Amino acid sequence: MKIITSILIVFVIISILFPAPIKAAADTGNTGNSTGDTGNVGVTCDARQLQPCLPAITGGGAPSGPCCGKLKEQQTCLCGFAKNPAFAQYISSPNSRKVLAACGVAYPTC
Structure with missing residues (x-):
């Protein structure tokens, strides 16, 4: 239980340290800031929006509906988060990986 609590505290601190959301841009071939995805142009990448997934990711339980919704919304950002x-x-x-699979979201290949 202490490990899970520590992980949650670290995640909250990191979320506070990196508050500026970024926009995922379409890959036009001429910018260095591209995510490589052309599907969800204009998605705001903000790791704090994935907080509903923390219990499932840190505890191994089933993801909630809001978690899956946020994962699908932030899918184009996952590669950036992974880097x-x-x-x-x-x-x-x-x-x-289990949470992504349960929500029907592909694991990012970066």
């Missing part, structure tokens, strides 16, 4: 050292451990965890 960020602050969030990579959450995206690459075995529980995260």
Whole structure:
């Protein structure tokens, strides 16, 4: 229980340290800030929006409806989150893969 609490505290602190959301842009081939996805142009990438998923990711339980909704909304951002050292451990965890699969969201291939 102490580990889960510690992970949640670290996630909240990291979320506070990185508050500025970014926009996911379509891959036009001429910008270096592209996500590589052309589907959800204009999605605001904000890891704090995935907080409903923390219990499922850290505890291994089933994801909630709001969690799945946010994962689908933030799907184009997952690759960027996976590349960020602050969030990579959450995206690459075995529980995260289970949550993504349960929600019908493809694991990001970056």
